[in-house]
Amino acid sequence: MSILGTRVVRTEDPLFLTLGATYTDDLVDHRLTGAVHVTFVRSQVAHGRLLSVDVSAAREAPGVVAAYTAADVDLEPIPAGLPMVPEAMRRQWLATDTVRFVGDIVAVVLTEERYQGEDAAEQVVVDVDVLPAVVGTAQAARDEVLLFPEAGTNVMASFGAPAPSDFFDGCEVVVTQRLVNQRVAPVPLETRATAAAWGEDGRVTIWCTNQGAQQAKTQIAGWLGLDESLVHLVTPDVGGGFGAKIGADPEYAFVAWLARKVGRPTRWTENRSENMLGMLHGRGQDQVVTIGGRRDGTVEAYSLVVDQDAGAYPRVGVILPTLTMLMAPAVYGFPKIHAQARVLATNATSIGAYRGAGRPEATAAVERAIDLFAAEIGMDPAEVRRKNLLEPFDTPHTTPTGAVYDSGDYVVALDRVLEAAGYPELRAEQAARRERGDARQLGIGLAVYVEVTGADTGLGAAESAELEVHPDGTATVLTGTSPHGQGHATTWAMLASDQLGIPVEKITVVHGDTDRIPRGGGTMGSRSLQQGGAAVHQAAVELIDLAKQRAAEVLEVDPADLEVDLASAGLQVRGTPGSGVTFAQLAGSEPLVVQTRFTAGGATFPFGAHVVVVEVDVESGKAEVVRIIAVDDAGTIVNPLLAEGQRHGGIAQGVAQALLEEVLYDSDGNPQTSTLADYPFVSATELPSFELVDMATPTPMNPLGAKGIGEAGTIGATPAVQNAVVDAVAHLGVRHVDMPCTPMRVWRAVQEAQQGGSSS
Amino acid sequence: MKVSITVNGEQRTDEVEPRLLLAHYLRETCGLRATNVGCDTTSCGACTVVVDGLSVKSCTVLAVATDGSQVTTLEGLAGPDGELHPMQAAFRAEHGLQCGFCTPGMVMAAIGVLADNPDPTDREVREGLEGNLCRCTGYHNIVRAVRTAAQAGPAAGQVPQAQEVEA
Numbered sequence: 041m042s043i044l045g046t047r048v049v050r051t052e053d054p055l056f057l058t059l060g061a062t063y064t065d066d067l068v069d070h071r072l073t074g075a076v077h078v079t080f081v082r083s084q085v086a087h088g089r090l091l092s093v094d095v096s097a098a099r100e101a102p103g104v105v106a107a108y109t110a111a112d113v114d115l116e117p118i119p120a121g122l123p124m125v126p127e128a129m130r131r132q133w134l135a136t137d138t139v140r141f142v143g144d145i146v147a148v149v150l151t152e153e154r155y156q157g158e159d160a161a162e163q164v165v166v167d168v169d170v171l172p173a174v175v176g177t178a179q180a181a182r183d184e185v186l187l188f189p190e191a192g193t194n195v196m197a198s199f200g201a202p203a204p205s206d207f208f209d210g211c212e213v214v215v216t217q218r219l220v221n222q223r224v225a226p227v228p229l230e231t232r233a234t235a236a237a238w239g240e241d242g243r244v245t246i247w248c249t250n251q252g253a254q255q256a257k258t259q260i261a262g263w264l265g266l267d268e269s270l271v272h273l274v275t276p277d278v279g280g281g282f283g284a285k286i287g288a289d290p291e292y293a294f295v296a297w298l299a300r301k302v303g304r305p306t307r308w309t310e311n312r313s314e315n316m317l318g319m320l321h322g323r324g325q326d327q328v329v330t331i332g333g334r335r336d337g338t339v340e341a342y343s344l345v346v347d348q349d350a351g352a353y354p355r356v357g358v359i360l361p362t363l364t365m366l367m368a369p370a371v372y373g374f375p376k377i378h379a380q381a382r383v384l385a386t387n388a389t390s391i392g393a394y395r396g397a398g399r400p401e402a403t404a405a406v407e408r409a410i411d412l413f414a415a416e417i418g419m420d421p422a423e424v425r426r427k428n429l430l431e432p433f434d435t436p437h438t439t440p441t442g443a444v445y446d447s448g449d450y451v452v453a454l455d456r457v458l459e460a461a462g463y464p465e466l467r468a469e470q471a472a473r474r475e476r477g478d479a480r481q482l483g484i485g486l487a488v489y490v491e492v493t494g495a496d497t498g499l500g501a502a503e504s505a506e507l508e509v510h511p512d513g514t515a516t517v518l519t520g521t522s523p524h525g526q527g528h529a530t531t532w533a534m535l536a537s538d539q540l541g542i543p544v545e546k547i548t549v550v551h552g553d554t555d556r557i558p559r560g561g562g563t564m565g566s567r568s569l570q571q572g573g574a575a576v577h578q579a580a581v582e583l584i585d586l587a588k589q590r591a592a593e594v595l596e597v598d599p600a601d602l603e604v605d606l607a608s609a610g611l612q613v614r615g616t617p618g619s620g621v622t623f624a625q626l627a628g629s630e631p632l633v634v635q636t637r638f639t640a641g642g643a644t645f646p647f648g649a650h651v652v653v654v655e656v657d658v659e660s661g662k663a664e665v666v667r668i669i670a671v672d673d674a675g676t677i678v679n680p681l682l683a684e685g686q687r688h689g690g691i692a693q694g695v696a697q698a699l700l701e702e703v704l705y706d707s708d709g710n711p712q713t714s715t716l717a718d719y720p721f722v723s724a725t726e727l728p729s730f731e732l733v734d735m736a737t738p739t740p741m742n743p744l745g746a747k748g749i750g751e752a753g754t755i756g757a758t759p760a761v762q763n764a765v766v767d768a769v770a771h772l773g774v775r776h777v778d779m780p781c782t783p784m785r786v787w788r789a790v791q792e793a794q795q796g797g798s799s800s
Numbered sequence: 801m802k803v804s805i806t807v808n809g810e811q812r813t814d815e816v817e818p819r820l821l822l823a824h825y826l827r828e829t830c831g832l833r834a835t836n837v838g839c840d841t842t843s844c845g846a847c848t849v850v851v852d853g854l855s856v857k858s859c860t861v862l863a864v865a866t867d868g869s870q871v872t873t874l875e876g877l878a879g880p881d882g883e884l885h886p887m888q889a890a891f892r893a894e895h896g897l898q899c900g901f902c903t904p905g906m907v908m909a910a911i912g913v914l915a916d917n918p919d920p921t922d923r924e925v926r927e928g929l930e931g932n933l934c935r936c937t938g939y940h941n942i943v944r945a946v947r948t949a950a951q952a953g954p955a956a957g958q959v960p961q962a963q964e965v966e967a
Contacts, residue, residue, distance in 0.1 A: 049892055056900040057888040058878045060834025063901065068831075155819070229838045229846055229901040229935055279836070279901030280935050312839040525898030525936045681895050685937060689898065692938030716843035716933065724926040724939040753938075 044538050047681040051545055052529045061277035064233035064249045065309040071237040071245060075305035076105050078295050079157030081147035081164045082317060083139035086175075086387040086709025087187070088168035090135050093146050098163040103156030106302050107149045107164070110134040115297060118263060118290055120354045124197040128190040129385065131353040133294055139168060140187050140352035141387050142711055143317030148294070150302055173387040173709030177326045177347035180384035187352060187385045196350050197358050200365060200380035203330075203343050207378060211332030211340050215412045220778040221401045223324040223349060223703040224696075225719055226394045228524075230279020231315040232289060236296035237305035244299070245272040248292045251281040252522050252562015253552045256288040263293045275552035278524035282693070283393030284320045285524070286356065286564045291318070316714045321703055322394020324349035324357065325364065325401045329409040337419050337427040344368045344405050346381035350391050357391025358383050363398030363492070369439045370406045371450040371490045371647060372428045377440040387709040395693050396751040397565065399491045400758055407487045407759035408776070411766065415775055420467075421486055421763070422458060426451065429488065443492060445645040446739045446747075453649040453671045453735060454488050460733045461651040461669040474771050483654040483663070483768025487760035490647040493566035493748025494640055494741070501640055503567075504559045505575035507536060507583050508633035513609065513624040514546045517579070520560020521572030522552045525689075526750065527682040528568060532576045534678060535744075539580035540623060541606030559637070566646070566748020569678060574742040575638035582634045583623075587611055590626050595619070644739045644747035648672040650691075650756035656768035661787030663765045665695055665728055672752040673735040676745035683749050684732060690753020691730055696722035697754075698761035702780050720780075769793070803867040807832070808876030809960065816863050823847040825863035826873055834874040834904040838933070845932030848905035848912075849873050850959045855912030857905075857931070872959040874904035879960075886952035887911050887945070896945035898936030906932050910946045914957030919950055 055061070081093075095107035110132060117130040135144050147164050151157040172185045179185075180194040187194055208214045234248035244266075250256045250273075257273035264271075278285065291308060299306040310318060326347040333339040346364055350357040361381035368379040410428075414421040430437065432449040439445065463484070470482040494501075506518035517532050533547035550556060561567065588599040591611045595602075605612040605620055612620030626632050653667040668691055677683045700720040704712040713719040738745025758779070765781040766774060773793030777785050804813045807830055814829050826832045826849065837859050838846035847859040850872040877885035887907050890896070897903040906929070913920060913928035920928065925946045926939065934942060949956040 049895065052900075053892040053897065054884070056897060056903060057884065057891055057907065058875065058882070060836070060874055060904050061900040062833070063836070066827075066833035068833075154824075155817070227935055228899070229844060229933065230836070230899070231838070278899065280899040282935065312841065312844075525900070527898070685895050685898055685941060688938035688940040689936045690938075692940075693935075715841045716839040717841040721843070721933050723931075723933060724929045724943065727926075727939055729922060729940050729943065730938065 042538050043534050043544070044678050045680065048530055048534055048544060048679055049681065050527050050530045051533060052527065063230050063277050063279050064235060064247050067235060067247055067276060072235055072305045072307065075235065075307045076150045076152060076302060077154045077157050078298060078306050078308035079149045079151065079161045080145045080291065081149065081161045082314070083135065083142060083144040083146050085139060085168050085170050086142050086173040087171040088139050089171060090137055090139055090146065091167040091169055094165040095147055097165065098149055098160045101160035101163050103152040104160045105150040105152060107147065107160065109147045110136045115264065122354055122358050125354040125358055126191040128188045129196060129354055131290065133290060141389055142709060143389055144352065148298065150298065150306065175386060175705050175707055175709050177349050177384045177386065180386045181347065187387065194385045196354050196383040196385055198382045199362055202380060203378040207343060207376065208330065208332040208341050212334045213413065213416055214330060214332035215416050216328065216330040217408070217412055217776055219327040219329060219405055219408055221323050221325040221327060221404055222779055224322050224394060224701045225316055225703050226282040226284035226319065226322055227721060228280030228282055228284065231310045231312060232291065232319055233309040234292045234295045235305065235307040236299040238300055243270045243272055244296050245274065246292060246296050247274045247276060249278045249285060250275045250288065251285045251524060251564050252560065253554050254520065254558070254560040255562055256292065257554045259288040260293040260296065264297060273554045275522055281524045282395045283322065283397050283564065286393050286562065312716055313714050316719065317389060317711060320355055320392030321351065321389050322391065323401060324391045325361065327405050329405050331409040331413045333413065335417050337417065337424045339372065339374050339413060339428050341376035342374045342406065342409065343378040348381060348383045349386050349388065350383045351386060351388045353390050355390040355392045360398035364402040366441050366443050367399050367402035367492060368406065368441055370403060371430060371488045373430045374428065379441060388705055393564065395690065395754045396491065399751070400755045403487065403489045403755050404759045407763060411763050412775060415770060422463065425454060425486065425488055429454065444642065445490065446642065446741055447737050448490060448645060448647050449737055450488055450647055453647060453673060456733050456735060457649040457651050457669055457671045460731065463651065466653060479659055480655045480657050481768045483656055483764040485652040485760040485762065485764025485767055487756050487763065488649045489755045490645050491751060491755050492643050492645055494570045495565060495643040502637050503561050503571040503575040504557065504637050505572065505579040506633065506635045507576065507579040508631060509542065509583065509623040509627045511624055511628045513542065514548065515540070515542050517547060517549045517576055518557050519549060519551050519572050519576060520557055521568040522560070522563045524563065526563060526568060526686065531569065531573060531679050531682060535573055535576045536580045539577065539584060541604065541609035542623065566750040569746045570644055570742050570744065570748060571638060571640050573678065573746060574640065574744050575636060577743055578638045579634050579636045582636055583632065586634055587623055587626050587632060591621050594621055641741040644675065644741050646672070646674045646747040646749065646752050648752055648756050650760040652757065652760040652764040654761065654764040654768055656765060656786060658769060658772065658790055661783035661790065663699060663768065663781055663786060665726070665761065667728060667731060668757065669731040669733065670753065670756060671733045671735050672749065672756065673737050674749035674752060675738045675747040676736055678744065678746065686749045687732055687753045688730055690751060691757040692722055692727055694754045694757025695727060695761050698758050698779055698781060700726065700780050801864050803864055805866055806870045808872055818862070818864055820863045822858035822861040822863045822866055826858060832873050832875050836901050836904060838901065843933065845909055846902050846905040848908040848932060850908055850911065855909050874907055876960060886956040887949045890945040890949035894941045894945040894948055896937065896941045902932060902934045906934060906942060910949065911957055911959060913946060914950055918954060918957055922947065
């Protein structure tokens with residue numbers, strides 16, 4: 041029986057559970073002996089003219105080795121790396137004449153010991169002439185205050201054109217609504233950290249917490265003006281990423297530059313407050329949805345207009361709305377689709393990828409729109425969905441926005457989740473509570489979703505793998521993916537073991553070292569299994585071919601007469617047990633190793649359906665999640681234990697965004713949520729245990745049949761929770777509540793609805 | 801200042817700055833890097849260790865305040881032959897960890913939950929772990945792990961040093 045599809049516990053766990061993982065800040069390495077600690081001094085105002093930065097007192101503070109300002113830096117400004125962004129919007133390594141968000145770096149202090157850094161940073165005197173801050177996309181769009189006056193606008197990029205004026209003509213019902221997909225903080229529990237050491241040979245080794253060593257190496261080499269061969273980048277164990285650790289951060293390159301300048305190794309580990317300011321945030325979209333159709337529930341036209349808050353400097357946030365636009369049609373066969381976006385600079389932390397990166401925003405918009413439409417025509421939202429879902433397909437379906445869905449059966453996903461939830465019984469219970477006028481009302485929220493994983497983003501379509509069997513019967517897998525909790529060490533070993541018969545515990549998986557693995561796409565966008573895992577599978581198949589050639593000579597038989605014997609982890613002559621040679625024996629004379637590169641047939645489109653049940657106290661507005669039932673179809677599942685773990689984590693983040701989490705700034709651009717004491721991070725008490733329903737529609741895009749699973753839970757859960765909260769108070773006249781659906785927002789919506797005002 | 805602290809059963813004396821946090825004492829002075837610092841505000845619990853039988857967050861305790869105490873970290877849980885503590889075994893069996901950053905603190909806090917209540921319900925586990933944050937697991941499997949560990953008996957709510965003291 042194949043090991044694939046079984047619940048193999050993780051091979052990395054015994055170490056993680058006894059001595060702990062080795063994160064960047066845990067590293068003990070001789071090359072880092074005598075490293076100085078780096079402390080960045082960051083702007084405390086959101087927008088201002090930088091008059092002076094005086095580090096003279098800091099230089100005299102105990103333990104200070106050096107202190108620098110922009111005047112000491114000889115690097116070119118950081119390129120935007122995005123052709124659509126005006127050149128004037130480039131960021132300086134240390135702010136020169138303007139600071140543009142609370143967290144912009146104005147100086148840096150190097151000290152012998154960690155605690156001394158914060159003391160010395162206090163001694164840096166920064167003189168700023170404060171300018172009005174641009175907070176939020178609406179203000180940014182007015183262009184009254186410009187972040188980059190030379191650019192003449194706060195618009196970083198625009199995509200798409202306005203809808204034609206007759207777009208909704210002929211619709212019996214048209215509903216429009218502004219939606220907020222709020223700015224959230226990714227908050228990996230391990231903050232950003234890096235260390236750098238230059239060797240005698242002129243090469244620099246950089247350790248950092250990151251989701252893709254190869255991509256980070258290329259970026260850092262480019263920023264520092266170094267040939268790539270001079271940069272060795274290592275990602276040790278990584279304490280969570282969620283998208284925010286994709287690509288290098290400027291700090292990583294700068295810490296390496298500092299090591300060269302000061303002539304000593306350097307280390308930097310940010311604290312949580314610095315992380316909340318300095319690490320990329322996620323989401324940050326203001327949306328307008330308009331949905332039109334017939335009273336029988338048929339949707340005829342759908343429009344999504346996005347204003348993306350990009351923060352102060354262009355990062356991945358600039359291109360996120362293009363993914364939102366691509367996925368705007370979602371699971372539906374709407375005849376007419378319109379999508380349009382513009383990207384705006386604000387005096388806030390830059391926006392980057394966060395679990396789902398542009399796709400959850402598309403799903404949240406359309407799933408809210410469907411509910412608004414259903415409420416307007418007085419039809420059950422499940423019925424409206426069923427009426428508009430695409431029919432099942434197993435040959436590619438091209439959407440009006442150009443996405444090519446590989447395979448899907450959205451009707452079955454919806455039916456299964458409704459059945460598992462006991463949907464009619466839930467509606468009956470809801471009706472009874474409404475009838476009784478209970479203080480705690482039931483809300484039932486639905487979401488059906490499709491997302492894109494393993495898309496070719498220029499880096500991601502192919503993935504490398506190397507597989508070597510050693511004479512002692514162990515094997516090593518080298519992968520270009522870069523796990524941070526997904527369990528690649530176990531799953532990749534399962535994939536090799538499945539082909540070769542070598543036990544999982546004898547297979548070591550290596551990742552995140554650019555000297556050993558020069559090519560790789562990293563772990564992001566749920567691409568790892570479908571590309572990196574498929575590459576490991578392909579490497580094992582190729583290794584068997586190589587072994588057959590060798591064994592044919594040893595055994596003096598035709599290679600075609602050889603077959604794999606999983607029990608002995610070797611080859612034997614077909615139908616002749618005991619006739620063979622093991623892979624370990626074949627590795628005895630010369631290395632038994634293959635290097636391969638797998639290219640996927642295309643992106644895959646995992647899908648699913650979620651039902652969320654909440655209880656809302658109509659007097660306080662507080663919503664409590666009672667049940668979450670989820671179908672997440674990611675094609676073939678290699679390790680259900682780990683796939684479920686990905687679903688759990690994703691669902692939790694979806695709930696967190698829908699109910700709790702939001703990065704807030706005041707009108708002067710001061711962050712109001714810069715520690716975990718004031719950022720409402722979801723804890724165990726806000727969540728129920730999850731009810732997962734299985735469904736597997738394999739993809740033809742890779743030999744495993746696997747689609748991505750990392751972001752699915754987030755994409756489905758977020759709108760399902762929001763819809764559930766609105767549904768709980770819908771009978772009181774509420775049509776919409778923006779995320780996060782806090783008690784205050786829900787309570788206010790109920791009050792406004794009951795006073796006959798606008799509920800949205 | 802001089803402090804004498806018994807860390808994972810081994811008594812040691814160190815000269816420390818009065819302001820040194822216990823978390824940094826364990827990580828840098830003792831070289832025990834499993835205990836992680838995730839937030840600096842006693843919010844996330846990644847730094848949780850057991851001090852004299854109580855699970856505490858070591859990022860807001862001064863090392864000097866634990867002078868004369870018994871401190872147990874994740875590294876001190878497994879038996880001398882590498883046998884996992886029931887809580888470690890349960891976290892592995894139930895896939896109660898992903899990136900692993902919260903795990904040392906979560907395991908130490910979970911032991912504290914069972915010390916207070918050897919047979920908790922799901923809701924009681926969730927309330928007991930409210931001060932420990934995890935971004936990866938959605939807590940689902942952590943709750944299962946603590947329930948599973950509880951089935952192993954009283955040892956799941958104890959750290960090795962505590963047993964020695966009692967004996």
